[in-house]
Amino acid sequence: MMRRSPQTVFRTLRPLVLASFGLATLAACLPNGQRTSLVPEQRPDVVPAAYQPPSVESAELRNYYRVLQQDLLTRGLLRTDGGGPETPYDADDLAANFEEIAFYNEYAGRGGSGLTGGLSRWSGPVKLVANFGPSVPASQRQRDQGVLESYGARLARVTGHSISTAPKRGNFHVIFAGADDKAYVAEKVRDLLPNLSDSDLHLFVNPPRTHYCFVLAGGPQGAPFDYIRGVALIRAEHPDLVRDSCIHEEVAQGLGLLNDSPRARPSIFNDDDEFAFLTSHDEQLLKMLYDPRLRTGMSADEARPIIRILAREAMGQSL
Structure with missing residues (x-):
């Protein structure tokens, strides 16, 4: 049985106004026989049986998120450089950020920020x-699959933990689905999380527009901090950069870094x-999370002296 609280993390963005963009693909083929006219014959409007045009809802969402991404980029957000001289941090910053992100959850008990009760992480292999x-x-499936595989390999190197991708029978499922896939999402999530509440299932099937990717991860009732399963939902309508960003954040948070911190x-x-x-800062947090000197289920008070040591080691500062 999965315990939902406090292991669910939502990512939201403020509704913003931006310009949309599109992508066109051109293809050509040469006929085997000689044409009798330079004017191409009119072709009937035949739509492949497997193709279903997007619904109005899905098309509107795709445009909304494209506009949102462009506005964020225009304002200098969604950076991909990982930071620089203008974003310094030291061992004390790293230790404080680790404690707030690993031991608190802004959605704990649905009542706001609060202690989770213990350090959460996976003890067994993670198969994405x-x-x-x-x-x-x-084409989008192939691209997203490649991004997930590359990111999983990076997380394995950073944490020293067994993290890999698998074609099926994994324990951390990342669902890429759009507004037209509600029936698929409902069936998939019921299969993966049979004990999920109706309200949480509804969130997967009909997420608010501001909840554009989120993750649920946890352990059995007797050991809720020892993760054995994770399920993330990423909207297929997102443009590439936002989808990639969702992969980065939700998978990392599903490994045990539950919270967000404005600091x-x-x-x-x-x-x-x-x-x-x-970022490199986030890699240090994940490396600390899976350091064997920390113990799954430890309280923040128990872990604090070890966190200080790990942070100073990471930054090359004396103890």
Whole structure:
């Protein structure tokens, strides 16, 4: 049985106004026989049986998120550089950020920020599986699968933990689905999380527009901080950069870094959307999380002296 609280993390963005963009693909083929006319014959409007045009809802969402991404980029957000001289941090910053991100959850008990009760992480191997709703085109599936595989390999190197991708039968499922995939999402989530509440299932199937990717991860009832399963939902309507950003944040948070902090910088664990991808600061947090000197289920008070040592080691500062 999965315990939902306090292991669910939502990512939201403020509604903003931006310009949309599109992508066109051109293709050509040469006929085997000689044409009798230079004027191409009119072709009937034949739509492949497998193709279903997006609904109005899905098309509107795709445009909304494209506009949102462009506005964020215009304002200098969604950075992919990982930070620089203008975003310094030291061992004390790293230790404080780790404690706030690893031991607190802004959605704990649905009542606001609060202590989670213990350090959460996976003790066994993490096997990431990408699941795609029927509306997701093949080209997008291939791209997102590649991003997830590359990111999983990076997380394995950073944490020293066993993290890999698998075609199926994994324990951390990343579902890429659009508004037209509600039936698929409902069936998939019921299969993966049979004990999920109706309200939480509804959130997966009909997420608010401001909740454009989120993750649920946890352990069995007797050991809720020892993760054995994770499920993330990423909207297929997002443009590439935002989808990639969702992959980075939700998978990392599903490994045990549950919270966001306005003081964490440079970091994706911050609701200001300044950074799109995992930064060197965030890599240090993950490395600390999976250090064997910490113990799954430890309280913040128990872990604090060890966190200080780990942070100073990470930054090359004396103890």
